[in-house]
Amino acid sequence: xxxxxxxxxxxxxxxxxxxxxxxxxxxxxxxxxxxxxxxxxxxxxxxxxxxxxxxxxxxxxxxxxxxxxxxxxxxxxxxxxxxxxxxxxxxxxxxxxxxxxxxxxxxxxxxxxxxxxxxxxxxxxxxxxxxxxxxxxxxxxxxxxxxxxxxxxxxxxxxxxxxxxxxxxxxxxxxxxxxxxxxxxxxxxxxxxxxxxxxxxxxxxxxxxxxxxxxxxxxxxxxxxxxxxxxxxxxxxxxxxxxxxxxxxxxxxxxxxxxxxxxxxxxxxxxxxxxxxxxxxxxxxxxxxxxxxxxxxxxxxxxxxxxxxxxxxxxxxxxxxxxxxxxxxxxxxxxxxxxxxxxxxxxxxxxxxxxxxxxxxxxxxxxxxxxxxxxxxxxxxxxxxxxxxxxxxxxxxxxxxxxxxxxxx
Numbered sequence: 001x002x003x004x005x006x007x008x009x010x011x012x013x014x015x016x017x018x019x020x021x022x023x024x025x026x027x028x029x030x031x032x033x034x035x036x037x038x039x040x041x042x043x044x045x046x047x048x049x050x051x052x053x054x055x056x057x058x059x060x061x062x063x064x065x066x067x068x069x070x071x072x073x074x075x076x077x078x079x080x081x082x083x084x085x086x087x088x089x090x091x092x093x094x095x096x097x098x099x100x101x102x103x104x105x106x107x108x109x110x111x112x113x114x115x116x117x118x119x120x121x122x123x124x125x126x127x128x129x130x131x132x133x134x135x136x137x138x139x140x141x142x143x144x145x146x147x148x149x150x151x152x153x154x155x156x157x158x159x160x161x162x163x164x165x166x167x168x169x170x171x172x173x174x175x176x177x178x179x180x181x182x183x184x185x186x187x188x189x190x191x192x193x194x195x196x197x198x199x200x201x202x203x204x205x206x207x208x209x210x211x212x213x214x215x216x217x218x219x220x221x222x223x224x225x226x227x228x229x230x231x232x233x234x235x236x237x238x239x240x241x242x243x244x245x246x247x248x249x250x251x252x253x254x255x256x257x258x259x260x261x262x263x264x265x266x267x268x269x270x271x272x273x274x275x276x277x278x279x280x281x282x283x284x285x286x287x288x289x290x291x292x293x294x295x296x297x298x299x300x301x302x303x304x305x306x307x308x309x310x311x312x313x314x315x316x317x318x319x320x321x322x323x324x325x326x327x328x329x330x331x332x333x334x335x336x337x338x339x340x341x342x343x344x345x346x347x348x349x350x351x352x353x354x355x356x357x358x359x360x361x362x363x364x365x366x367x368x369x370x371x372x373x374x375x376x377x378x379x380x381x382x383x384x385x386x387x388x389x390x391x392x393x394x395x396x397x398x399x400x401x402x403x404x405x406x407x408x409x
Contacts, residue, residue, distance in 0.1 A: 009037035012047050019045035021069035023089040025080040031105060032075050041170045044142070063092065071145050072098040077105045090117065099145040135270030164329045167214060169271050175227040179214040179403060180331050182288050189286050190349060191383035195296060202383040203349040207283050210356055214403040215280055215288045218321035218332050219246040219340060228266050238395025244320035246338045246398040252366045252390040255279065255341060255399055272403055279343040280402035282367045283357050289334040289370070289382050291327040296381040297335060298327040308336030310380050314373035335380045338398035339368040346387035365389050372396035
């Protein structure tokens with residue numbers, strides 16, 4: 001790899017929160033800097049030895065940064081192996097018992113002593129992997145390494161996630177996907193028999209979710225759909241013209257089943273590491289919607305006009321996400337705008353309690369929740385259930401993403 005003068009991707013992290021120390025040969029800057037920038041955009045705090053003031057003792061600054069770091073990331077090339085700086089940094093990282101992730105950017109034969117040093121750590125052979133597989137491997141390695149120190153920007157407050165914590169994932173073209181953390185918990189799913197306008201299938205039961213999860217702050221937008229898929233759905237969007245409106249006219253199959261569907265393409269990007277983006281279960285959807293409430297809507301005392309777009313205020317169309325009031329977790333548009341697909345097959349809910357319910361194994365139609373711009377007040381309540389055939393598309397039907405607990409921590 002030739003020596004180049006490559007622009008620096010971002011300012012190295014200088015704060016006191018957990019961070020990753022990066023070791024590399026400056027001659028590999030053209031290759032390494034884009035990889036550092038990608039890591040930075042995924043939310044990780046990164047220190048690398050650029051921007052050190054000339055008045056400072058270079059060796060002392062690097063040594064102090066390495067000692068204070070929580071993970072050591074080395075980009076290995078033939079030029080890195082020839083670099084006294086890189087070798088000294090690897091030796092010091094091992095002496096300091098830092099967790100190490102070694103990324104092989106090209107085919108290499110490591111010296112025996114270096115093989116012995118690095119043999120017990122994570123190794124990623126990037127030169128053998130696709131971009132998506134490399135990203136998944138790296139995020140999994142960092143997840144395993146940083147599980148206890150939470151070295152991401154979204155975890156700046158500490159290693160324990162709090163309800164409503166947020167994380168932003170960058171889709172192609174830099175399009176942001178905002179996620180909100182829902183911790184494990186127990187809630188009343190369904191509606192009490194005293195709730196006005198309830199349907200009989202809204203059986204009230206105590207549900208416990210034993211694992212936390214991330215859920216989209218908003219329904220997936222047209223901009224996000226286009227960033228992942230490259231084109232509109234097969235029947236087009238029902239309301240094109242504003243890409244911040246929800247993606248609609250998308251079937252459950254378009255999202256989940258068909259080869260090359262949205263989730264398959266999104267997960268091929270490797271943005272979730274070893275985890276996979278998915279649709280929420282019906283229980284997860286209602287838990288996230290309610291955010292601790294038990295009434296018909298997810299903000300106590302609020303009217304539907306405050307919370308969502310429905311038949312009486314929508315002017316017969318969808319609207320850009322995030323314009324209406326959020327619930328206590330900071331999640332928007334769970335009442336109205338578009339129905340949202342869930343992963344469950346439709347079935348009657350049994351009475352009693354349930355732990356991590358996922359619905360039946362088979363069925364005729366899939367659950368959707370939340371109501372739409374076309375729906376009346378009754379069908380936009382937190383407990384209201386609907387369902388559609390998996391190949392059904394219309395301009396009232398969209399979706400919201402969910403993700404397991406791993407990414408970022």
